[in-house]
Amino acid sequence: MKEELIERIVENVLQGRRDKDDEGIEEDYAGEPGVAELVQEALDNGIDTNTILLEGLSKGMEQVGQKYETGEYFIPDMLTAAEAVEAGMKIMEPHLAGEGESEGKGKVIMATVEKDLHDIGKNLVSIMLKGSGFNVVDLGIDVPAARIVEAAEEEKAELIGLSALLNTTMVNMEDVVRELENKGLRDKIKVIIGGAPTSDDFAAEIGADGYGKDAFAAIRVAEKLLSGGNK
Numbered sequence: 001m002k003e004e005l006i007e008r009i010v011e012n013v014l015q016g017r018r019d020k021d022d023e024g025i026e027e028d029y030a031g032e033p034g035v036a037e038l039v040q041e042a043l044d045n046g047i048d049t050n051t052i053l054l055e056g057l058s059k060g061m062e063q064v065g066q067k068y069e070t071g072e073y074f075i076p077d078m079l080t081a082a083e084a085v086e087a088g089m090k091i092m093e094p095h096l097a098g099e100g101e102s103e104g105k106g107k108v109i110m111a112t113v114e115k116d117l118h119d120i121g122k123n124l125v126s127i128m129l130k131g132s133g134f135n136v137v138d139l140g141i142d143v144p145a146a147r148i149v150e151a152a153e154e155e156k157a158e159l160i161g162l163s164a165l166l167n168t169t170m171v172n173m174e175d176v177v178r179e180l181e182n183k184g185l186r187d188k189i190k191v192i193i194g195g196a197p198t199s200d201d202f203a204a205e206i207g208a209d210g211y212g213k214d215a216f217a218a219i220r221v222a223e224k225l226l227s228g229g230n231k
């Protein structure tokens with residue numbers, strides 16, 4: 001039952017079906033439940049939110065990536081699938097916000113760096129951080145370094161989380177670290193990074209404080225960094 005529902009979520013992300021009114025990319029499934037209805041059904045059946053997010057929505061998107069890489073899917077298909085994931089996340093969000101014990105773990109600014117439009121992974125990290133008790137301000141996509149640092153200062157954030165999915169944009173993460181240094185804020189604000197092309201080594205190279213491979217790792221790294229007296 002549980003596995004079957006999760007499998008259907010993956011399949012509907014692959015088909016880019018937000019809801020029952022959508023057709024599928026490869027076949028016409030109109031009328032059958034889409035991602036939004038299936039996520040709701042999973043929640044109603046007590047399937048935990050992490051399973052829905054990582055084994056359902058995120059796994060579906062990974063498979064979309066593979067299809068793109070093999071030339072089976074094209075950019076419009078990726079976009080349609082991204083919209084389906086987004087529809088599922090909307091249903092999930094109210095269920096995650098109340099899960100953390102409080103919002104007392106610290107304030108985090110999240111952003112996808114300049115010239116990068118990928119936001120599914122970042123949104124997932126934002127939602128999961130919120131769910132585990134962080135106070136998250138999400139600045140969206142294509143955000144210049146100066147704007148990120150400005151917001152961190154205004155919001156008195158203790159942590160900045162940066163996302164990049166392109167080899168050509170991951171370098172923009174370093175600008176955020178440099179901008180913090182220039183403004184004399186580097187000691188006060190930690191920086192963590194993530195996204196497929198990034199790594200622990202890259203984090204060390206640009207002087208960031210941590211790297212997270214997925215949304216679970218993001219929580220672990222954030223908790224570790226902010227437990228050092230910043231609470």
Ligand code: B12
Nearest residue numbers: 065117118119120121161163166167194195212214215218
């Ligand atoms: C969906 C998608 C798109 C969508 C994005 C829609 C959206 N709203 O996000 C659209 C169609 C817009 C798109 C466009 C492009 N894309 Co694209 N896209 C993808 C795809 C298929 C999936 C990405 C995704 O959502 N993954 C699912 C999420 C859940 O995973 P994730 O992002 O990795 O996030 C997880 C972790 O990385 C981590 N994480 C992420 N952020 C953070 C942040 C922190 C702080 C931490 C701790 C952790 C963390 O946690 C997340 C959750 O577990 C990937 C393929 C792939 N294999 O990744 C290509 C991919 C990233 N795209 C690629 C390319 C080339 C492009 C385009 C240049 C294509 C083009 N010619 O126009 C454009 C660039 C647009 C731009 N300027 O940004 C390449 C990048 C190659 C590279 N390494 O440079 C990829 C790898 C596809 C490929 N194999 O060629 N894309």
